[in-house]
Amino acid sequence: xxxxxxxxxxxxxxxxxxxxxxxxxxxxxxxxxxxxxxxxxxxxxxxxxxxxxxxxxxxxxxxxxxxxxxxxxxxxxxxxxxxxxxxxxxxxxxxxxxxxxxxxxxxxxxxxxxxxxxxxxxxxxxxxxxxxxxxxxxxxxxxxxxxxxxxxxxxxxxxxxxxxxxxxxxxxxxxxxxxxxxxxxxxxxxxxxxxxxxxxxxxxxxxxxxxxxxxxxxxxxxxxxxxxxxxxxxxxxxxxxxxxxxxxxxxxxxxxxxxxxx
Numbered sequence: 001x002x003x004x005x006x007x008x009x010x011x012x013x014x015x016x017x018x019x020x021x022x023x024x025x026x027x028x029x030x031x032x033x034x035x036x037x038x039x040x041x042x043x044x045x046x047x048x049x050x051x052x053x054x055x056x057x058x059x060x061x062x063x064x065x066x067x068x069x070x071x072x073x074x075x076x077x078x079x080x081x082x083x084x085x086x087x088x089x090x091x092x093x094x095x096x097x098x099x100x101x102x103x104x105x106x107x108x109x110x111x112x113x114x115x116x117x118x119x120x121x122x123x124x125x126x127x128x129x130x131x132x133x134x135x136x137x138x139x140x141x142x143x144x145x146x147x148x149x150x151x152x153x154x155x156x157x158x159x160x161x162x163x164x165x166x167x168x169x170x171x172x173x174x175x176x177x178x179x180x181x182x183x184x185x186x187x188x189x190x191x192x193x194x195x196x197x198x199x200x201x202x203x204x205x206x207x208x209x210x211x212x213x214x215x216x217x218x219x220x221x222x223x224x225x226x227x228x229x230x231x232x233x234x235x236x237x238x239x240x241x242x243x244x245x246x247x248x249x250x251x252x253x254x255x256x257x258x259x260x261x262x
Contacts, residue, residue: 009040085178137163166191
């Protein structure tokens with residue numbers, strides 16, 4: 001790990017690596033994980049952040065055994081899984097930028113943007129599989145603090161967010177040694193998008209009562225496209241408004257009771 005000051009903030013990085021031999025045959029695993037974060041205040045009212053993470057984890061799958069095999073040699077691998085070298089190799093990363101800006105003493109706005117590529121390979125069910133995905137999204141949230149009287153006040157939140165994931169999925173034949181063959185068995189894409197908007201008011205009355213009222217709208221869409229069998233192409237979209245109501249009663253400095261409905 002390492003870190004250092006950065007203006008009115010700090011920068012930090014870390015790297016971790018794990019190697020696991022595995023108790024059974026064909027059950028080893030490895031993973032490395034790297035992170036980087038930097039955050040600083042600009043102009044006294046704006047907080048900027050940059051965050052990055054990358055990882056690779058790979059593991060082999062020993063497969064199931066019969067009871068007789070367990071009794072005779074419990075550390076052995078399933079013969080089929082071993083011959084196909086059944087495994088998974090996942091490489092993922094994500095980069096995110098955040099902003100938090102105060103507008104006076106009672107108002108503020110925050111925003112987030114992120115992007116994450118994924119590259120997944122696996123030998124599974126007698127096929128070699130390649131997944132190339134990208135995941136992008138972000139949000140914007142407004143918040144305001146409201147004071148109606150000395151004993152009545154609260155916070156209002158409103159925002160929108162969206163996330164989208166898509167990418168190619170390729171299935172190949174598997175060679176006798178468990179590597180990728182030359183025959184493409186499937187070529188398709190699967191995508192999903194989630195668009196939402198919400199508003200929420202949190203009201204406090206005195207030192208005892210708090211009430212939360214809000215609603216969220218979601219539009220979730222899915223797409224499946226086959227480049228080998230177009231008749232399988234399909235799209236589905238779901239929309240819904242979800243209300244939210246909550247109440248909290250604080251009857252001492254250490255005890256409270258609450259109820260919520262969504």
